[in-house]
Amino acid sequence: MAPPPPPPLPPPPEGARPPEPAPGPPRFPTSIPGAGAGPAMAFPRPRPARPELPRQRVQSLQCGQGAVRAARFNADGNYCLTCGSDKTLKLWNPHKGTALRTYQGHGYEVLDAAGSFDNSQICSGSADKAVALWDVTTGQVVRKYRGHAGKVNCVQFNQEATVIVSGSIDSSVRCWDCRSRRPDPVQVLDEAKDGISSVKLSDHEILTGSVDGRVRRYDLRTGQLCSDYIGSPITSVCFSKDGQCVLAASLDSTLRLLDKDTGELLGEYTGHRSTTYRLDCVLNEQDTHVGCASEDGHVYFWDLLEGSLALSLPVGQGVVQSLAFHPRLPCLLVATQGQVTLWREDTFQPEGDPGT
Incomplete structure (x- = not known):
C-alpha cells in the first residue's frame, strides 16, 4: 500500500517574503543590465606592445683583426663570430664584450662564418678559396674543403650540421658532407651566371643571391628551382622567420620583399645607399621590420607592412x-671598419645599472 502524500505546506502569512533558494555555484550574467535587446557589448582587446628597435649602443668590441668582414650571431644569440681581413676568426660573448677564442688557419682574409646549432662546430669561408670546419673547443681545423675556383663569400650549416653549403665568386654553390672524408662536394649548384654573394638555408631549402641579379630558391624535397629576377646585383638575401617571404638587398640601393612561393613583389624599401659593397639585410626578431646596412655609416629599418622608414641609426x-x-x-x-658594436632597445638596462 502506497504511503499517503505529505500534507501541503501552509500558505505564507500575508506580507511575508518567499524563501530564498539554496545557494548554488556562482553564475556569470548572461546579459548586461541596461543593454536592452541589442548586441552583446564587445570589450576592446589590449593591443600588443609595439616592437622595439635597437637604438642604444651597449658594447663595443675592438676586434684587432684588421677590417671586420662579417659579424654573425650563433644559433641562440649568446655568442658571435667575427671574420677578419688578418685571416683570423674570433669567438666572442658580445653581451659582456669578452673575446673567448681566436681561430687561425686560413691563408687569406675570412669573409663569412657560421656556428652549428649545437655550438660544437664552426664553418668559415675565405678568400683563399677554401671552406674550413673548426672544432669550437680545441680551436683546430677539423677539415678543409677545396673545390671553389674563387673566394668563398658565404657559408651556412644545415640544421643538423651534417652539411656545409658555400657560395663563391666562381658562380657556384657547393654542398659538403661534414661526416664524410671525401674531398669532393656532394652537390654542385651552378645555375648562376655570376658570383654568389649570399646563401641562406631553411629545413628543406637553399636560398641564394647572385651578382647576376637573380634570387634562386632550391627545394631539396622536390628538386625544384625557383628563380626571381631583380635586375640589379644581389648583395644579401634572407628568409622571414615565418618562412613565407624572402628579403633581398641589391646594388640599386633598394631592399625588396618577395612572396617566397609566387615571387610576387610585396614591398620595396629605399633611403639607404648601396652601390658598391656587399651589404647585409635583416629582418627583426618579430618580422615587423626590415633592415639594411648602408655605405653612409647608418643602419636603416623600415616598417615591413607600411614601407615607412622607422629608424636611421648612425x-x-x-x-x-x-x-x-x-x-x-x-x-x-x-x-664598421675594425670594430663591432652591439645595440639594444632604449628600455634595455645593462647589467649593473640602477633598476636592474
Missing part, C-alpha cells in the same frame, strides 16, 4: 661592413 664612419640581428631579442650586431 653607427660609425664609412661603410657598414656587416649586420646581424639576434634570433629572439631586439639586439643588433654591427661591423
